[in-house]
Amino acid sequence: MKDQYRDPFAVEQEEWKKRQWKNRWKQLLTFSSPIFILVLWEFLSRTGLVDARFFPPPTEIVGxxxxxxxxxxxxxxxxxxxxxxxxxxxxxxxxxxxxxxxxxxxxxxxxxxxxxxxxxxxxxxxxxxxxxxxxxxxxxxxxxxxxxxxxxxxxxxxxxxxxxxxxxxxxxxxxxxxxxxxxxxxxxxxxxxxxxxxxxxxxxxxxxxxxxxxxxxxxxxxxxxxxxxxxxxxxxxxxxxxxxxxxxxxxxxxxxxxxxxxxxxxxxx
Amino acid sequence: MKITIDELTKVFYKKGQSLTALEGIDLNIQDGEFVCLLGPSGCGKTTLLRILAGLEKPSTGSFEIAASGKERPLQSMVFQERGVIPWLTVKENVAFGLKMRHLPKSVVQERTAFYLEKVGLDKFARLYPKELSGGMKQRVSIARAFANDPEILLMDEPFAALDEQNKFILQEELLSIWEETKKTVLFITHSIDEALLLSDRILLMSSQPGRITEEIKIEMPRPRTMEEVRADQTMTEHFVKIRSHLDSEVQGSRT
CATH class of the missing domain: 1.10.3720.10 (MetI-like)
Structure with a gap:
């Protein structure tokens, strides 16, 4: 019932902000997957969990x-x-x-x-x-x-x-x-x-x-x-x-x- | 006579099956006349129009469009809404026929601009059709045909896909352009109201084989509006008559 007193513009603005935030989150996901893989690779290679001779760490490849x-x-x-x-x-x-x-x-x-x-x-x-x-x-x-x-x-x-x-x-x-x-x-x-x-x-x-x-x-x-x-x-x-x-x-x-x-x-x- | 059609028959033949789309069509249309072909779908009215447009050949019989001796194309067609070419801008679409005929640039420019303004699309000249509404696309199609300045205009249910309000507006716009140019028009429709509003003469067609079964002259003075047509006593009688004719056609083809 309280809903009646709320400003409809404010409600929609809130909704819009939520959508914006979701979009930004999706963009972040797109960027994060390659970074995630690189970090994982680096970690596995450095710790010797995979053989660094076959999978040298990315930072060394950059070098x-x-x-x-x-x-x-x-x-x-x-x-x-x-x-x-x-x-x-x-x-x-x-x-x-x-x-x-x-x-x-x-x-x-x-x-x-x-x-x-x-x-x-x-x-x-x-x-x-x-x-x-x-x-x-x-x-x-x-x-x-x-x-x-x-x-x-x-x-x-x-x-x-x-x-x-x-x-x-x-x-x-x-x-x-x-x-x-x-x-x-x-x-x-x-x-x-x-x-x-x-x-x-x-x-x-x-x-x-x-x-x-x-x-x-x-x-x-x-x-x-x-x-x-x-x-x-x-x-x-x-x-x-x-x-x-x-x-x-x-x-x-x-x-x-x-x-x-x-x-x-x-x-x- | 502007258009003379003589004993025209069209049969479609496919692997042992044949379909008589048109049978023994005899028709004379005078210069400056606005004629509507009205009939149930599949009665061959589109086939007749396509033959006149040079897109299909008659099986037997012949037709003639009288040339006025000026440098004009014999006919131009106003296609349905889909006929506006999507990769050309509004302006390029309207200029299409003129460019195909290699007219001087100044003439193309001038005539395109004139008809763009006539149909109220001058502000949208640079847009692509995807940005237009259905009614605006149909205005492009109409402007393209009029700009080409042909001997006769052929129209294939140009307003069939439009909503009621847009349809009324475009019908009246078409009439006002037509009254200025007094072109001979052959117009296909399955809307009785549309035929009554636009025509000097309505031809009713039967289906399979497609024949012209009835001819109704519309004497109501111009300019007409849809309100006047709806209010007019004689027009109402015409409406009822055409309606019952079409009904019996559709019923007949069902049994």
């Missing part, structure tokens, strides 16, 4: 990271890996988008090419690495081609799906208002397929990172993958962990960049 950066060697590996990822990524994404748009818009092209794509897609590009090395040699080109090959498939498949799933009514509108094939391509198919296409690019980005590490392990003498592999062989596990953390960092960074790009490119969503 190794600083030492490696100081020598400049680390940046050479990072630079060459990033160069390979970016060139391979572009070499895969650009043709995938173009071919995907054509396949989506023109069903004869789609029917002609889709069995080829379906048949080639399940083959891991890494399994083709020996052949790629024979064709393109041990230089940069073979790594770039390997990445391009693995990025191509998710992007082309998502682009086709993006175009095919554009609501028919927009095609009717374009037809009714006299759009020619160039308009269909740039005003309807490309923007209409973009949301699904970007999902494919996100996937391709993740695959590019997986591929570069493996490719550099198998046939390279530089790069983050090479660093991981040689450190492991020389039992320099701190150096190996530095490589692993770098991969994880760049994976996270690229997803953030792509997500930012997504909101920029899709203001209408």
């Amino acid at each position: 190794t990271f600083i030492a490696m950066s100081a020598s400049g060697e680390l940046f050479h590996h990072i630079g060459i890996s990033l160069f390979r990822i970016f060139s391979g990524f572009l070499l895969g994404v650009i043709p995938a988008v173009i071919i995907g748009l054509f396949m989506g818009l023109y069903s004869p092209i789609r029917h002609f090419l889709s069995p080829l794509i379906m048949a080639l897609m399940p083959i891991p590009t890494l399994a083709l690495l020996p052949i790629i090395l024979i064709i393109f040699g041990v230089g940069e080109v073979s790594k770039i081609v390997t990445i391009a090959g693995s990025v191509f498939f998710p992007v082309v498949i998502n682009t086709v799906a993006g175009v095919v799933n554009i609501d028919r009514i927009y095609l009717d509108v374009a037809n009714n208002y006299g759009a020619n094939s160039k308009h269909f391509f740039f005003k309807i198919a490309l923007p209409g397929a973009l949301p699904v296409m970007i999902e494919g690019i996100q996937m391709g980005q993740a695959i590019a990172l997986l591929t570069i590490v493996a490719a550099e392990m198998m046939g390279a003498n530089s790069g983050i993958g090479y660093l991981i592999w040689t450190s492991y062989n020389a039992f320099l596990l701190k150096e190996m962990f530095v490589g692993l953390v770098l991969i994880s960092f760049f994976g996270y960074l690229f997803s953030l960049i792509l997500r930012g790009l997504q909101t920029k490119l899709l203001p209408w969503r």
Whole structure:
């Protein structure tokens, strides 16, 4: 009964404050999980509960990271890996988008090419690495081609799906208002397929990172993958962990960049 | 005659099954006439409109839209609410037809601005459709069609998804723009009130096969408002007549 005398605005303000506090708590949780794992790792490693030779404490890995950066060697590996990822990524994404748009818009092209794509897609590009090395040699080109090959498939498949799933009514509108094939391509198919296409690019980005590490392990003498592999062989596990953390960092960074790009490119969503 | 339809039949055929969507449609529509096609859903009225819009081909028979000799497209369609393209801004949507026809920039600018103002969307020109209400989206669709300045306008139940109040407002807005331009309009609806308010002539359709079974001339002077239409004695008689016709159509197709 006493409730009647309370100020409704004050009640709602109270509620709002509670919601704010809950949100802050959730944000804190997001930050806390990696920190929790690191602290736990540090603790287990320091106390000898896990073998510090295999799991060196994070603070020591950071120390190794600083030492490696100081020598400049680390940046050479990072630079060459990033160069390979970016060139391979572009070499895969650009043709995938173009071919995907054509396949989506023109069903004869789609029917002609889709069995080829379906048949080639399940083959891991890494399994083709020996052949790629024979064709393109041990230089940069073979790594770039390997990445391009693995990025191509998710992007082309998502682009086709993006175009095919554009609501028919927009095609009717374009037809009714006299759009020619160039308009269909740039005003309807490309923007209409973009949301699904970007999902494919996100996937391709993740695959590019997986591929570069493996490719550099198998046939390279530089790069983050090479660093991981040689450190492991020389039992320099701190150096190996530095490589692993770098991969994880760049994976996270690229997803953030792509997500930012997504909101920029899709203001209408 | 602005639109001449001659013995037009459309059959949909699929794996041994065929469906006669339209049968022997004969229709003449005069220049500047506002004609409503009224019928139960599935009676082929949308098919007829899509044929005139060039989105579907007739099986047999023919139709003609008379050109006035000016540089105009033959027809433009006002689509349902979903027909506003989400990745184009309000302004780009309205300019869509003009851009497709590669008109000079100044003309595109001028006409787009004119019709944006007409439908009261000039302040929303830069927004994307997701930020608009259903009624505003439909205004975009109407502005896009009028800006294109076609010989005839085709409208496919443009107000079907709107709430009652918005529907009244948009119907009257449409009438006021139409009265300025005096375009020939073929309008599809399943709302009797809407047909009575808008039309010079109402065509009633039967379903499967889709035929035009009845024609009602609406003589009530313009400008009309919904209140006047509701209060008018003759219009009420028309309403009852159309209603019983549609009822018998729907009942007939059930048995």
